[in-house]
Amino acid sequence: MAPQTAKFTEPITLKCGAVIDEYELVYETYGTLNRDRSNAVLVCHALNASHHVAGVYAGDAENVGWWDNMIGPGKPVDTDRFFVIGVNNLGGCHGSTGPKSLNPATGKPWGAQFPVVTVEDWVKSQARLADRLGIGQFAAVMGGSLGAMQALQWTISYPERLRHALVIACAPNLSAQNIAFNEIARQAIITDPDFHGGDYYGHGVTPKRGLRVARMVGHVTYLSDDEMANKFGRELKHGKLGYSFDTEFQIESYLRHQADKFAEYFDANTYLRITKVLDYFDPAFEHGGNLTRALAPAKASFLVISFTTDWRFSPERSREIVTALLDNRSDVTYAEIEAPHGHDAFLLDDARYHRLVAAYFDRIGSGTAP
Amino acid sequence: MRNGNGIQRPDFAAIAEWVRPGSRVLDLGCGDGTLLGYLKAQRDISGYGVEIDDASILACVRNGVNVIQGDLERGLSGFEDHSFDYVILSQTLQAMKNSERIMKEMLRVGLEGIVTFPNFGYWKNRLQIARGHMPVSDNLPYEWFDTPNVHLCTIADFERFCRERRIRIVERKVLTRGKNVGQWPNLLGALAVYHFGNGG
Secondary structure (H helix, E strand, O other): OOOOEEEOOEEOOOOOOOOHHHOEEEEEEOOOOOOOOOOOEEEEEEOOOOOOOOEEOEEOOOOOOOOOOOEEEEOOOOOOOOOOEEEEOOOOOOOOOOOOOOOOOOOEEEEEOOOOHHHHHHHHHHHHHHHHHHOOEEEEEEEOHHHHHHHHHHHHHHHHHOOEEEEEEOOOOOOHHHHHHHHHHHHHHOOHHHHHHHHHHHHHHHHHHHHHHHHHHHHHHHHHHHHHHHHOOOOOOOOOOOOOOOOHHHHHHHHHHHHHHHHHHOOOHHHHHHHHHHOOOOOOOHHOOOHHHHHHOOOEEEEEEOOOOOOOOHHHHHHHHHHHHHHOOEEEEEOOOOOOOHHHHHOOOOOHHHHHHHHHHHHHHHHHOO | OOOOOOOHHHHHHHHHHHHOOEEEEEOOOOOOHHHHHHHHHHHHHHHEEEEHHHHHHHHHHHOOOOOEEOOOOOOOOOOOOOOOOEEEEEEEHHHOOOOOHHHHHHHHHHHEEEEEEEEOHHHHHHHOOOOOOOOOOOOOOOOEEEEOOOOOHHHHHHHHHHHOEEEEEEEEEEEOOOEOOOOOOOOOOOOEEEEEEEEE
């Protein structure tokens, strides 16, 4: 398996009004599309992930797909049965057209000029990729967190084009607290002297310091208090207090390490935009805050899953989605998984969670030609 | 609670007779979804189950039944008023801590309710008590120390409960080994099945 690139020359009009004349989307596929093209599954990525959903590349055993425990041969989303597609979203930094790509109009990286995208824009571009691959209707569209928002948006934007939506660790919109965390992240990046108003590419620098802080804030919100207590507690790195500002507690060391790793590979402009994608997502907004009406077009069957210790996108937020689906008489199953890991639980290997997804895909598969 | 072994229980057929074809059903404590599957096949209903148990949720998914994970003791807050034709509570009432509240919630969310419970007044139960023991039977399969049942009642108790709360009993069926009981239901009936609505 290797990433592929689809080039689109038909302009795409974004929700903000901006038009991108041409763009590329990088994607990967796993498994085989069946003859009647009915076994395709689209996996939408969350904040910092990519098209590399499962497996490893030849000669690079280190780089394992971000949802490899969920997707692959014999796994809950069984690629022996389903044709799975992972795509790096528009505005991303893993190969799809984004702020660090060259703007054909100027011959320079887009930088600050790259528009602010939305979940709706992503879904629209994913639908174009589906057209390109000859997929009229997905067996399922799935995702966790921001990925789940895309799955939800699919059921609204293209109700005829998917039979199932797996909406995992989701929320119908961000709370003020969530937006606040995102704003801290953005401010960290924007106020970094190396940011240069977003056009740092030409200066030979990246706003790493800001990106590091942004990642730290984000990371803390993905874990539960208990999980952090279990993993790190008040454990000291050198066994004794140093009365300095070096890393002393293990949690500090862990956060710094995660931040360093992240700042090496992730593009700050992409990070800024993705936090905006999250902030703006609110399908009920155009319906006077009525989520039931927003989800009225949906025709898919839903599996909604939340995790008990997820305080970033809490079970209550998933239940809002479920209530709206019930009001609309949509097919929906809702499971609340007792897991200690907080928001990150959707990425982890939890037997109950994975059994449930496997059973759901079994049902999907039984209604799908081989 | 439902034992979840997929065997059709005698109250299922009684319930199916009352449920209008094509109606919307909410099954509280739905177990593995057998009743909903049965009603779908027999009466072409659409609906959802509510369950707290992880294994039951998984079984419902395997059986293709819509199920919402939740704790009935916390009420039915995710469900709109009168959004279902029937809300069913089958052999679960006696295991609820807050039996009164769930009856009220059933008539908020449903136009009508259907409830089934083992009749504690059944003569075999009375006999075992007369002999000095807590009853153990097909309908009450638990020993006193491991029973989930906390609010057992008799047919007479349930009907008084409904009268006092202005719950209108639409129909009643009393069964023993799957057969209808006519005379002295509170003595001869092992299982009670009630169809009720608002205003008595």
